[in-house]
Amino acid sequence: MTEYKKPLPKPTPWSKPFWDACKKHEFVIQKCKDCQKSTFFPKLFCPHCLSSNLEWVKASGRGKIYSYTIVHSYAPTEFANDTPYIVGVIDLEEGVRIMSNVVECAPEAVKCDMAVEVVFDDVTEEVTLPKFRPLP
Ligand SMILES: [Zn+2]
Numbered sequence: 001m002t003e004y005k006k007p008l009p010k011p012t013p014w015s016k017p018f019w020d021a022c023k024k025h026e027f028v029i030q031k032c033k034d035c036q037k038s039t040f041f042p043k044l045f046c047p048h049c050l051s052s053n054l055e056w057v058k059a060s061g062r063g064k065i066y067s068y069t070i071v072h073s074y075a076p077t078e079f080a081n082d083t084p085y086i087v088g089v090i091d092l093e094e095g096v097r098i099m100s101n102v103v104e105c106a107p108e109a110v111k112c113d114m115a116v117e118v119v120f121d122d123v124t125e126e127v128t129l130p131k132f133r134p135l136p
Pocket of ligand 1: 032048
């Protein structure tokens, strides 16, 4: 594996289960055992009822693009060779949002409400990043 020079996530104690799941190519989110609502990004408390009674549950990994931008220029140095690339905000089926790259999609083909699914990019031996590609 060639050296990966882009920024990497620095898991916190409460986000580590998410990154550990990604490494296993599983997509998980937190669900509150008290109010039953889902939440993402990883948190210590439920943003809906402030309970700390959160559990990790397997999520579908499917959703729709809520919004996106196509980066053509002025990308951070580490990403300059990747332009043009798509940064999307994805509404997951579980009712939470995630920002990630949209991959396997030509920049001119991306659209709001496009159905997408998670794919896992093993960028280093330790870190796997969740990205999203169009559903066929
Ligand atoms: Zn709650």
